[in-house]
Amino acid sequence: MAIDINCDMGESFGSYTIGNDEKIIRAITSANIACGFHAGDPLVMEKTVLLAVNNGVGIGAHPGFPDLMGFGRRKLETFRGEIRNYLIYQIGALTAFAHAHGKLLQHVKPHGALYNLAAADAVVAREVVEALQAVGRELILVTQPGSVLAQLAREAGLRVAREAFADRAYQENGQLASRSLPGAVIHDPKTVRERMIRMVLEGTVISIEGKTISLEADTICVHGDTPGAADLAVDIRNELEKVGIEVKPMGDFVA
Known part of the structure; x- marks a missing residue:
């Protein structure tokens, strides 16, 4: 049995530092790297790619809406095709940095408002799927289990990691x-x-209402800007490995 641990990274920008990438990278197996629209910049993108390369961590694009002020957490009204092109642009940029250091992109995980919209809105989800079909059908798409995006991506023959x-x-x-x-x-x-x-072991979780629900996952997200996130990631990884669960990049096992 295997599981991946992912984290949103590379979200610093210019003189502003967000998260603790250097510490948390040691405990995770996949990095979702901001691509300059909601956070990040070219220098931060390359630095974060190198962090992933040097720690054996899978490299993923974390594209969002072009909304630095709102950190990509605000819903933007878009015309047909805009979201598709936003993703192609950002994925292309991070792919280039990965190639510059001899690596391939492993996955794509939409950010913030785009992540939530794509999970529930079929129109947005189709544009995300179209973007991956255009730039790399081999890429893994990270989304919520049971979401509209997961369904459409699988129907299109894309690899999906349930988060x-x-x-x-x-x-x-x-x-x-x-x-x-x-x-x-x-x-x-x-x-x-x-x-x-x-x-991971049972595929269930206790809901906020106190009921047991089904929730199967291939990858666990730890938020890097949460206080104590690095220590939490280490704790989660250690506990998973103690019970015999292999922690490794999603690209090694997601079909």
Whole structure:
């Protein structure tokens, strides 16, 4: 049995530093690297690619809306084809940095508002799928299990990695609980570890309403800008390996 641990990285910009990439990279197996639209810049992109290369971590593009001020978390109104081209542009940029250091891109994970929209909106999801079909059908698409995007991507013959979040609660319908709800963000490391092991071994999780729901995952996301994220990632990895689960890049096992 295998699982991947991913983290959003490379989200610093110019003089501004976000996250603790150098520390957390040691505990993860896949990096989602910002591509300059919601965060990141060319210097940060190359630095983060090198971090991944030097630590044996899978390299992934983390494209978002062109919204530096809103960190890509705001929904933007777009014309048909815009989202497709936003992704092609950003994936192409990160692919070039990976190639410059002798590596291939492993995966693509949309960011923020784009991630959430694509999971539920078929029009947006189709544009994401079209972008991957255009630039690299071999790339793995990271999205929520059971989402519209996961379904359309599989129908198109793309590889899909189902993602779970280490520090977030889920509703009965399998969707993430809104951050505005009490208990939506889980801070206790012991609780996080126990939830992740149950999810990987049993494919279930306790919802925020207290019911057991099905939630199978190929990759676990640890948010790098969360306080204590690096230590949490180490704890999760150690606990998973203790119970015999192999932690490795999603490209090694996602079909």
